[in-house]
Amino acid sequence: MNRIRASIITIGDELLIGQTIDTNSAWMGTRLNDAGIWVQRRVAVGDDRQAILSALEEESAKSKVVLITGGLGPTADDITKPTLLEYFGGKMVRDEATYTRVMGFFESRGLPVLERNVAQAMVPDSCAVLQNLRGTAPGMWFEKNDVIFVSLPGVPFEMKGLMENEVIPRLRERFHTPALLHQTLITSGMGESFVAERIRDFEAAMPAHIKLAYLPSYGLLKLRLTTEAPDKITAAAEMKDAHQALKSLVADILVAEQDLPMGVILGNILLEKGLTAGTAESCTGGRIASQITTVPGSSRYFKGSVVSYANETKTSVLRVSPETIRQHGAVSEQTVREMAEGALAVLNVDCVMAVSGIMGPDGGTDEKPVGTVWIAVGGKENIRTMRYHFRYDRARNTEMTAIAAMNELRKWLVG
Known part of the structure; x- marks a missing residue:
């Protein structure tokens, strides 16, 4: 070609x-x-x-x-x-x-x-x-x-x-150019080397003109297939077979079958289920809400956010108990759970994401080092909490927290 x-x-x-x-x-x-x-x-x-x-x-x-x-x-x-x-x-x-x-x-x-x-x-x-x-x-x-x-x-x-x-x-x-086609799968929960080991036989059996790229990004791993063929029909047929085969191998860690921002992926699920969402953000300072609302029409499923950066905002707006913060700290499972409960009531939504963490470069302790993040997701009947440990600079820790929170709500929504 x-x-x-x-x-x-x-x-x-x-x-x-x-x-x-x-x-x-x-x-x-x-x-x-x-x-x-x-x-x-x-x-x-x-x-x-x-x-x-x-x-x-x-x-x-x-x-x-x-x-x-x-x-x-x-x-x-x-x-x-x-x-x-x-x-x-x-x-x-x-x-x-x-x-x-x-x-x-x-x-x-x-x-x-x-x-x-x-x-x-x-x-x-x-x-x-x-x-x-x-x-x-x-x-x-x-x-x-x-x-x-x-x-x-x-x-x-x-x-x-x-x-x-x-x-x-x-x-x-x-120019008469060949048809180039890309297809990207997004995965989470498994490291790049472990995914590569799992799909080793698939990758070895691919035709020479189909390429696979591994693209780690903020806690996610993108697997991009690229094929080159004389025409679009041939390229599409080859890509369909390769895509389906790869999808079956990573089904348990699959986030999306297209290269879409997490805000779009989450929004599509909320729209499909007819649910509304909101956020209670401390360490991310509104970053989660920003990524969701970049999507045109997101007001159909996203109602708003409480950026409770200071503890007094957590207690006065989200009704987090001052005693909870005194006993456990702002970055704790107990606090982030109460932030989620408060956001559900204040925003009157079906589900929420709440985050509180230490983004750095300072503020960490031996018990809670820089990069410690607590996330809560869920609705009135069921709230899940989880702790993350990120090890990067402030900007990247913030971005990874936002992506992780949206992915956790995605998993909660799809069961």
Whole structure:
């Protein structure tokens, strides 16, 4: 099969110093993969002419498609466009469609048009202009030595519009690519090495063109199958057989058959059962509720949260007994159970999650070290409690607590 390989170059000093997180590459990789194009390299470079030129030369030696994002703004530090002119040759010309759109953008808002804004319409005559309907900086399509180069704005909203409306359709038209298909199963409760041992024979018997990846993530283990076939029908048939076989081997630890966030997985179960839920959160500070409510329509099954970070909130809002906290501490089975009972009453829901823990870096004791978490889940007739010990930094301990609480409620709901 003719595998088309791509490289992604992201440009900007802010990416290298950690001021901005590169989310563009991940999104672009997904869309390219959907089009049957393999992303084999992702490279970040600063706003440096020689670094950009070197990256273009190096990646074009490895890939048939090179996508570039960033450095197309109107300020002096945006040097991508003149650097591309140097690399591909030609001269700067005004693209009339872009000029008209830039002028209209500022005039419709009653804003003055600066010379640097007008310069957004200037492009190398060695490129084909891709119209950016979401901003002022156009995309640019170059070809050199049988390699396609596409320069896109770094603003995610603008980049995504150009990818969906211009780049992906053109690449599909240019290349006949194989069908790539992924299927992910999510498991919990068994370590990566033990799962690998369990499915060893399955993995050994897989055809060479079907790959299995192990992806640990916040207490969960994702098993991703990838197949490559000449067409989607063949790929889907092969994937169905492999997926069913793998599913049968991990049925007892299976969380979901799709690569979905835990908030979505839990929400789907609540919606299916017609139940409502809420949270009583101490150490997670609302993180559980945040993950659930990122889902559109989650108000159908999620009523709210009490973020009882301080002990006085636990006692005044959730009606946790002060004596319970004095005797057992805020991070205890007894306290988290009473938090759950209080949340059921205050929020008037069918089921709840309650969490209290020591996230770090300090606050731990010999009896309750950093990473100790108590979780309670359940409804009015049945509340389960469980203790976890996490060993990471504050941010990761918090994330793992949120995932663990949602997974525990999922298990409670499915029996």
